[in-house]
Amino acid sequence: MYAWLIKHYSRIVELDRRTWLRRDRVERGVAYRVEPMPPFREGGGKRILLPPPKIPRGVDASEILINRRSIRDFSNRPIDIETLSSLLHLAFGVTRWERGVYGYRLYPLRSFPSAGALQPVEVYISAHMVEGVPQGLYRYVFLDHSLDPLKEGYYGETLAEIALSQDHVGSSALTVIITILWARSAWKYGSRGYKYALLDAGFAGENLYIASGILGLGTCAVGAFYEEELCELLGIDCISEIPVLIMPVGYPSNI
Secondary structure: OHHHHHHHHHHHHHHHHOOOOEOOEOOOOOOOOOOOOOOOOOOOOOOEEOOOOOOOOOOOHHHHHHHOOOOOOEOOOOEEHHHHHHHHHHHHOEEEEEEOHHHOOEEEEEOOOOHHHOOOEEEEEEEOOEEOOOOEEEEEEOOOOEEEEEEEOOOHHHHHHHOOOOHHHOOOOEEEEEEEEOHHHHHHHOOHHHHHHHHHHHHHHHHHHHHHHHOOOEEOOEOOOOHHHHHHHHOOOOOOEEEEEEEEEEOEOOO
16 A cells, blocks of 8 residues: 555655755745845725725634634525625734844734745635625735726635535525735745745635634635636635635525
């Protein structure tokens, strides 16, 4: 059994080994060059500024963690823009600004941990039933807590098909797509930045589970999808920016 695994997965193992740290060879990336780190993306002129998030207080985090389960059956109840704002802020938003980090006058720190605070995680939203937000694809701009419109229309069925015909991907009020712009991590950590960026995406995905629980919503992490088709839909290159998770979000059908 072990020999069979080695035979079929040797290429994957070799790719992983390229990110290993060794005492005789530590790849430093390019963090010590003169040029700045890859910049954060700002929004366009037509972006939707989200309302200030309303953060529930006194929530029992232990209950949310113990009862956390993936939800695949969603009701037809829409999410309002205020709830969306709170969800995105809790899961992915800026919770603090630091002075003088990496040459920035003010530098964003988000609600999930990031290796070197380099923030390679990008978040996209497919709005299906969100009151106050037209149906369409958006990029979440965490710098100013806004939505940058990409494409108009309903893309739930398209995303479900891309996710190997998993219907719950499109039956939710909205679907979150998490990608990694891993050049930000590689700028400091070299090839190992790819591994760190994947860890960052995992932290962000768990944050979405917790944020959904706080707000009475449900979600499900989906890792099975056709990368090239998803990249084409989002308008990204699948090289410097890579999709990692699709996570439908909505009110569970049993509520």
